[in-house]
Amino acid sequence: xxxxxxxxxxxxxxxxxxxxxxxxxxxxxxxxxxxxxxxxxxxxxxxxxxxxxxxxxxxxxxxxxxxxxxxxxxxxxxxxxxxxxxxxxxxxxxxxxxxxxxxxxxxxxxxxxxxxxxxxxxxxxxxxxxxxxxxxxxxxxxxxxxxxxxxxxxxxxxxxxxxxxxxxxxxxxxxxxxxxxxxxxxxxxxxxxxxxxxxxxxxxxxxxxxxxxxxxxxxxxxxxxxxxxxxxxxxxxxxxxxxxxxxxxxxxxxxxxxxxxxxxxxxxxxxxxxxxxxxxxxxxxxxxxxxxxxxxxxxxxxxxxxxxxxxxxxxxxxxxxxxxxxxxxxxxxxxxxxxxxxxxxxxxxxxxxxxxxxxxxxxxxxxxxxxxxxxxxxxxxxxxxxxxxxxxxxxxxxxxxxxxxxxxxxxxxxxxxxxxxxxxxxxxxxxxxxxxxxxxxxxxxxxxxxxxxxxxxxxxxxxxxxxxxxxxxxxxxxxxxxxxxxxxxxxxxxxxxxxxxxxxxxxxxxxxxxxxxxxxxxxxxxxxxxxxxxxxxxxxxxxxxxxxxxxxxxxxxxxxxxxxxxxxxxxxxxxxxxxxxxxxxxxxxxxxxxxxxxxxxxxxxxxxxxxxxxxxxxxxxxxxxxxxxxxxxxxxxxxxxxxxxxxxxxxxxxxxxxxxxxxxxxxxxxxxxxxxxxxxxxxxxxxxxxxxxxxxxxxxxxxxxxxxxxxxxxxxxxxxxxxxxxxxxxxxxxxxxxxxxxxxxxxxxxxxxxxxxxxxxxxxxxxxxxxxxxxxxxxxxxxxxxxxxxxxxxxxxxxxxxxxxxxxxxxxxxxxxxxxxxxxxxxxxxxxxxxxxxxxxxxxxxxxxxxxxxxxxxxxxxxxxxxxxxxxxxxxxxxxxxxxxxxxxxxxxxxxxxxxxxxxxxxxxxxxxxxxxxxxxxxxxxxxxxxxxxxxxxxxx
Numbered sequence: 001x002x003x004x005x006x007x008x009x010x011x012x013x014x015x016x017x018x019x020x021x022x023x024x025x026x027x028x029x030x031x032x033x034x035x036x037x038x039x040x041x042x043x044x045x046x047x048x049x050x051x052x053x054x055x056x057x058x059x060x061x062x063x064x065x066x067x068x069x070x071x072x073x074x075x076x077x078x079x080x081x082x083x084x085x086x087x088x089x090x091x092x093x094x095x096x097x098x099x100x101x102x103x104x105x106x107x108x109x110x111x112x113x114x115x116x117x118x119x120x121x122x123x124x125x126x127x128x129x130x131x132x133x134x135x136x137x138x139x140x141x142x143x144x145x146x147x148x149x150x151x152x153x154x155x156x157x158x159x160x161x162x163x164x165x166x167x168x169x170x171x172x173x174x175x176x177x178x179x180x181x182x183x184x185x186x187x188x189x190x191x192x193x194x195x196x197x198x199x200x201x202x203x204x205x206x207x208x209x210x211x212x213x214x215x216x217x218x219x220x221x222x223x224x225x226x227x228x229x230x231x232x233x234x235x236x237x238x239x240x241x242x243x244x245x246x247x248x249x250x251x252x253x254x255x256x257x258x259x260x261x262x263x264x265x266x267x268x269x270x271x272x273x274x275x276x277x278x279x280x281x282x283x284x285x286x287x288x289x290x291x292x293x294x295x296x297x298x299x300x301x302x303x304x305x306x307x308x309x310x311x312x313x314x315x316x317x318x319x320x321x322x323x324x325x326x327x328x329x330x331x332x333x334x335x336x337x338x339x340x341x342x343x344x345x346x347x348x349x350x351x352x353x354x355x356x357x358x359x360x361x362x363x364x365x366x367x368x369x370x371x372x373x374x375x376x377x378x379x380x381x382x383x384x385x386x387x388x389x390x391x392x393x394x395x396x397x398x399x400x401x402x403x404x405x406x407x408x409x410x411x412x413x414x415x416x417x418x419x420x421x422x423x424x425x426x427x428x429x430x431x432x433x434x435x436x437x438x439x440x441x442x443x444x445x446x447x448x449x450x451x452x453x454x455x456x457x458x459x460x461x462x463x464x465x466x467x468x469x470x471x472x473x474x475x476x477x478x479x480x481x482x483x484x485x486x487x488x489x490x491x492x493x494x495x496x497x498x499x500x501x502x503x504x505x506x507x508x509x510x511x512x513x514x515x516x517x518x519x520x521x522x523x524x525x526x527x528x529x530x531x532x533x534x535x536x537x538x539x540x541x542x543x544x545x546x547x548x549x550x551x552x553x554x555x556x557x558x559x560x561x562x563x564x565x566x567x568x569x570x571x572x573x574x575x576x577x578x579x580x581x582x583x584x585x586x587x588x589x590x591x592x593x594x595x596x597x598x599x600x601x602x603x604x605x606x607x608x609x610x611x612x613x614x615x616x617x618x619x620x621x622x623x624x625x626x627x628x629x630x631x632x633x634x635x636x637x638x639x640x641x642x643x644x645x646x647x648x649x650x651x652x653x654x655x656x657x658x659x660x661x662x663x664x665x666x667x668x669x670x671x672x673x674x675x676x677x678x679x680x681x682x683x684x685x686x687x688x689x690x691x692x693x694x695x696x697x698x699x700x701x702x703x704x705x706x707x708x709x710x711x712x713x714x715x716x717x718x719x720x721x722x723x724x725x726x727x728x729x730x731x732x733x734x735x736x737x738x739x740x741x742x743x744x745x746x747x748x749x750x751x752x753x754x755x756x757x758x759x760x761x762x763x764x765x766x767x768x769x770x771x772x773x774x775x776x777x778x779x780x781x782x783x784x785x786x787x788x789x790x791x792x793x794x795x796x797x798x799x800x801x802x803x804x805x806x807x808x809x810x811x812x813x814x815x816x817x818x819x820x821x822x823x824x825x826x827x828x829x830x831x832x833x834x835x836x837x838x839x840x841x842x843x844x845x846x847x848x849x850x851x852x853x854x855x856x857x858x859x860x861x862x863x864x865x866x867x868x869x870x871x872x873x874x875x876x877x878x879x880x881x882x883x884x885x886x887x888x889x890x891x892x893x894x895x896x897x898x899x900x901x902x903x904x905x906x907x908x909x910x911x912x913x914x915x916x917x918x919x920x921x922x923x924x925x926x927x928x929x930x931x932x933x934x935x936x937x938x939x940x941x
Contacts, residue, residue, distance in 0.1 A: 039080055040253075041225030042073065048216050049081045049197060053088070056163045056195035063186035063196040065171075065210045068218035070281045070353050071254025074199045077218070078167050081197075088165045088195075089158060095173030096310045097355070100206070103411045103419030104132040106178035107151065110168070114154055121157075122908055124623065125150035131413070132177070144177065144417075144451075145627055148184030149911050155185060156192055156913040163193035170352055171198040172205040176418035176451070179208070187212050187663070188912055191919040201352070203281060211662060220251025229256045248283055254351065258287045281353070288357040291337055298330035300362070301370075303340060303349075307359035308370045308391070312346035320373035368392050383410055393430060401430040405440065408447075417451035425460060438468035445480050452628065452664060454484045475503035479515060486518060487592070487628075488703055489668050491526040494519050498535065505542045513539065513546025517553055521596070524557040527707075527739040532557045552577050560603065560741045560773070568744075568773035575604040591621060591629035598636045603741075605777030607815055611640035618653075622909055631657040631669045638677040645817035645854060647681050648881065649895070652888035654678055656910075670701035675710055683717035684818060686858035691717055709742045716746065719753050720858040727753035735766045744770060748785040748819070752826070755792040767793065781816055784809035788823045791830070800834065803827035807843070818859075821850035825863050832870050841872045848876050855884065883941050885927045891941075893920040894928070898937045 039046065045066075052064050068074045082090055091110060099105035111133065118126050118135075128146035158164050168174065168182065186196050200208045202217075221229070226246055249255035292300060301324050305317045318328050331347070334340045339354050340347055349355040359367065368391075375388035386403035393400040404427035411420040424444035431437035445460035461477040468474065478500035485493030497519030504512040516539050523531035536554035539547035552574040557563075559571025578600050598613035614637035621630035638653035654677035661669035674694045682690040695710045702708060711730045718727035731750040734743040743750065747763075747770035754763045767789055774782035784806045791802035807827055810820040824847035831840035844867040851860040867873075883891055889910070896906045903914040903921075910917070930936050 039073070039076060040228045041221040042077055042218075045077050045216060045218060046080060049077060050084065052195045052197070053081060053085060053163075053165060056165065056189075056193050057087075059191060059193050061163075061189035061192040061194040061196075063189055063198070063213050065198045065200055065208070065213050065215045066218065067200045067202050067215055069203050069252065070201055071252045071258075071284055071351070072218045072220070073253045074201075074218060075169055076253070078169070078197055078199055082165065082167065085165050088163050090165050090167065091155075091158075092167040092169070094169035095171055095175075097173045097352075099310065100173050100175055101419050101422040102175050103177045103417075104134075104147070104175065104181075106168070106174040107147075107181055108133045110166070110178075111151070111154065114158055117154055117157055118150075121150055121153055122904060124908070125153060129154070132181075143624055143626070144180055145184070145622070145630075145911060146624075147177075148181040149908065151181045152185040152188055152913050153907070155194055156915055159193040163195070166194065166196040168196070168198045170201065170205075172200050172208040183210055183213065184663070184911075186210075188916065191916045192913060211665070221253060222251065226251055226256055229253055230260075252281075252284070254353075255284050255287075258284055285353055285357050288339075288354050289361050291339065292354075292358055292361060295333050295337070296330065298326040299333045300358075301326045301366075302328070302330050303334050303358045304362045304366060304370050305374065306340065306347045306349070307355045308367065308388070309374050310355065312348055314342070314345055314347055316374065316377050317347060319377040320370070323373040323376060324369060368394065383407055390426060390430065395430075396432040397430050398432055401427045401432075401436075401440070403427075404430065408443075412447075417447050418453070421447040421451060421453070421456070421460075428463075434467045435470060435473075438464040438470070438473050441467070442473055442476050442480075445477065449480055449484065454488075457481075458484055471503040471506045472509070475500045475507075475509070475515075478503060482515065482518065482522075483592075486522045486525075487668065489525065490703070491522070491528065493522045494526070494528070494531050494535075497522060498538070501535075501538060501542070510546060512542045513548075513550055516542075516547060516550040520550055520553045520557060524553075524561075527561075529558060529561060529563050529738075549578060556600075556603070560744060561738075562740050562769055568769055569776035572604045572773060572776035575600045579609075591617070591624070591626045592632065594620075595629050595632045595636060598633065602636060602639060605773065605779055605782050607640050607643045607779070607781075610636065611644070614640060619909070622911070627660060627664060628666075631660045631664070631666060634660075635669065635672055635676060638673070642677060642680060643816050644814070646883070647684075647854065648883035648886065648888075648891050650677050651681060652891045655888040656892070667701050667703050671698045671703075671708065674698040674701070675708060675713070679710060679713040680716065683713040684720065684859070685855045686717065686720050688717065688721070707739075709739075712743050712746050715743075715753065716749050719749055719756075720856070720862075722858070722862075724753050724756040728757045728759060732762065732766075735763075740766075740769075744773060748789050748822075751789040751792050752822075760793055764793075779813070779815070780809045781813045781819070784813075784823060785819060788826060791826065796830075796833075799830055800827075803830055817850050818854055818856065821847040821854075821856075821859070821863075824850070825859070825866065828863075828870070829866055832866060837870050840870045841867065844870060845872070845876060852876065853881050855881075882928050882939060886924055887920075890920045890924040890927075893917055894924050894936065895941065897921060897933055898939070898941065900933075900937070 049064065049066070052062055055062055066074050066078065082092075091113070093106060093110040095106055111129075115133075115135075118129055121129065125146055128143055129150035132147045155164055155166065171179070171182075174182070182196070182198070186198070189196060198208075198210065198213075200210075223246070226249060230242060230245060245256065245259045248259055292303070295303075302317065302321050305320050305324070306312060309317055309320070314328070321327055321330070331340065331342075335342070338350055339358075340349055342348075349358070362370075371388040371392035375385045375392060378385035378388065383406075386400075386407050390400050390404050404423050408420045408423035408427065411423060421444045424440050424447060428437045428440035428444065431440060441460050441464035445457045445464065448454075448457035448460055458481055461480045465474060465477050478496050482493050482496035482500055485496060497515045500515035501512045501519065504515065516535050519535045520532050523529070523535065532554050536551050539550035539554075555566050556571040556574040556578070558566035559568050559574070562568075579597055595614070595617050598610050598617060601610035601613055614633050617633035618630065618637055621627075621633055634653045634657035638650045638657070641647075641650035641653060654673040658670055658673040661667075661673065675698050679691060679694045679698075682694060691714065695708065695714075698708050698710065711734055715727045715730035715734075718724075718730060728750065731743055731746060731753060734740060735747070735750060743766075747766050751760070751763050751767055754760045770789070771786045774786045787802045787806035787809060791799040791806065794802055803823065803826060806823045807820075810823055824843040828840045828843035828847060831837075831843065844863055848860060848863040848867055851863055864876075886894060892910055893906055896909055897903075897917075901909070903917040906917045907914045925931055925936075928936065928939060930939065
């Protein structure tokens with residue numbers, strides 16, 4: 001192998017400006033550079049990114065993740081496209097390994113040029129973003145949803161005059177909080193003049209999942225392109241060396257440029273791990289290692305300092321170098337060898353692999369010296385000094401632990417849950433005292449839970465449990481684990497709730513009632529009523545004022561599931577007493593418990609109260625950015641909207657919950673949204689194929705061993721399609737099963753299926769249970785269904801009285817038009833059989849109109865058939881449901897606009913930009929036949 005020449009600028013270095021946070025219009029110098037750069041074998045990849053830019057030019061923005069192994073040419077392709085971004089504002093930054101655990105560090109660098117625009121944001125978003133970026137007064141907390149929405153709106157504001165192109169290099173090194181905010185915005189660019197590219201390294205880097213965002217993976221170059229790149233590097237290699245380099249490089253552009261500069265072929269052969277997926281990267285790193293080893297000692301020291309302090313701050317690195325008897329002059333050999341460069345006041349590495357190699361090739365003792373020197377150089381900067389102090393510490397050290405805990409407090413003020421968790425976990429690792437180590441791990445677990453990192457939260461909680469026998473700490477760890485298990489629908493959650501209660505009880509703590517209450521709910525949801533009874537018994541044993549609530553919830557569970565000793569009426573009374581009970585032990589649990597209280601209202605049959613409570617929680621969660629509770633509140637609201645016959649609204653709420661659940665990887669909500677809301681609507685409308693698709697999707701999405709409660713809706717489908725025996729079998733199986741509550745509100749459907757199957761005697765017990773519950777609710781719409789069932793169960797001569805009473809009760813309330821139409825239908829059928837034709841026609845016409853408006857096709861057909869049999873063949877034109885003409889997103893926007901909210905306020909509610917709101921209104925107006933908000937407010941939607 002020939003001696004190493006002084007390398008010319010590599011192909012990827014000739015284009016673009018990699019400075020962090022650069023905001024400028026496409027720079028003429030950069031464009032010229034990119035035109036000079038030749039990218040071999042990448043035409044299709046360039047076209048894909050160019051298409052993203054072309055879409056952004058015309059307001060059809062989007063995002064793209066560009067993946068590939070180190071040196072494969074990811075940044076070079078992005079640079080080349082930047083050269084074509086004439087008329088764009090280019091925002092560019094890169095992830096930095098040293099800042100991987102600094103909350104919002106990546107966002108801070110990206111948005112630095114836009115900080116003067118923050119005041120244009122809505123107040124809540126501006127406050128959240130300032131807090132996240134360390135610009136707040138320290139009194140607020142940055143909620144992730146608000147930060148993501150603030151980022152989106154800030155970028156949209158920047159794109160008002162010309163489109164914006166956002167490029168994130170080394171996105172895998174972004175801190176988790178910045179990543180979450182960027183991915184949140186990236187999924188919402190469809191109507192914006194914004195393009196976003198996130199460049200991600202595969203291998204030798206953290207994973208970077210980006211669900212919902214298209215990806216472009218760069219593979220190796222073909223032989224012709226590889227030879228062309230090698231030709232640009234040198235022309236004096238012997239044929240055998242060229243062939244060896246082509247073989248070793250395996251189509252990797254950086255390898256083709258760097259391997260000829262290696263000192264000897266033997267060292268590279270030692271790095272040849274041909275059985276490894278990343279053998280090419282290993283060869284490149286070995287080539288860089290050879291070049292670094294050849295540098296003078298002080299040069300290696302100063303580039304080690306620059307690698308350890310990745311911000312590249314020259315003053316800090318220079319001061320640390322003095323402490324190690326070096327100076328900035330010692331950097332010159334590395335600059336000459338094209339390993340580092342001095343740019344805009346910072347020391348930068350020419351390629352991220354050089355930084356990694358410079359750091360990890362140094363002996364551990366040298367790395368510790370470097371971090372200690374940097375810690376001393378930062379002096380009064382407690383946060384960054386603490387980071388380096390921790391990196392320089394080996395073994396247990398309370399000073400380092402306390403310093404890291406102070407970092408956690410700083411991150412907590414900025415709302416960086418992930419960074420706070422990482423600092424607390426690391427602080428625990430340095431803590432000598434087992435109690436304080438456990439205490440810090442518990443705090444880290446709680447923070448991980450708040451960040452949605454449930455697996456990590458359980459891991460940290462379990463680690464704390466192995467260190468302590470303190471009952472209060474153990475109660476808290478059990479509380480965290482139980483909460484996570486319960487929201488995942490895992491029956492194991494019950495045992496852990498009991499653990500928490502027992503630990504609290506051992507200390508005489510008043511809050512034993514909370515974990516017992518949640519344990520009862522967990523057992524109820526999983527259908528294990530022996531556990532419900534066990535938890536209730538513990539509540540009696542432990543005593544305390546809070547434990548009375550546990551016994552009431554246990555009564556509700558037993559009564560609504562036909563257990564001995566408790567009736568459905570008593571269950572409703574017990575639930576009413578629980579409405580205002582939510583006393584969580586931690587603020588992060590409060591929102592979930594408030595949603596739980598809304599569900600209790602629904603279980604008690606109070607649809608208006610449940611709807612109001614759920615709607616308030618949706619609004620509150622959106623303001624506070626509480627993503628987890630929000631999806632649960634949306635589902636409860638969707639269920640209440642079903643009862644009101646507002647199917648389009650219910651679908652919109654459920655769709656929002658499902659979309660947010662996708663972003664959170666919450667499989668349980670994905671299942672519930674489909675089964676609780678979308679499936680009943682499809683069943684009412686007789687969409688059998690759609691029902692099958694929803695059930696299949698729910699099965700695929702649900703956590704393992706989940707029960708998919710689909711039979712209730714499928715029984716309604718069977719009845720609507722005239723398959724009465726099948727409907728009866730499905731519903732009766734639930735009513736006689738371990739969790740009959742699933743069928744409670746569909747007992748009237750079971751009774752009708754039994755009536756039409758000639759099996760009415762078999763449902764008397766189920767009907768009595770439903771009637772007891774309906775009577776206790778005190779709501780006329782449930783009593784109307786009781787009267788309809790009595791009509792179906794009565795002898796023919798007496799049925800009419802019950803049907804007439806049912807219709808009267810229905811008309812006293814606006815709940816459930818579908819059930820009202822069913823009552824009108826059975827009454828009309830009875831009147832026709834009784835030869836009271838004129839009366840029959842009136843009820844049948846009413847039923848037909850409602851069924852048609854709701855899109856309940858099989859029920860419409862059945863009502864029309866009865867109407868024709870009554871001698872009325874007049875076509876009925878039901879008033880069209882305008883809401884059904886809109887997409888779920890359009891409907892939500894239209895409803896908020898009709899309430900008088902501005903585009904900006906609507907965007908805050910729905911987590912989209914004002915421009916996206918305007919886009920949806922623009923599409924919705926023609927469908928509704930209006931042209932202004934004033935006309936919109938007058939519509940009956």
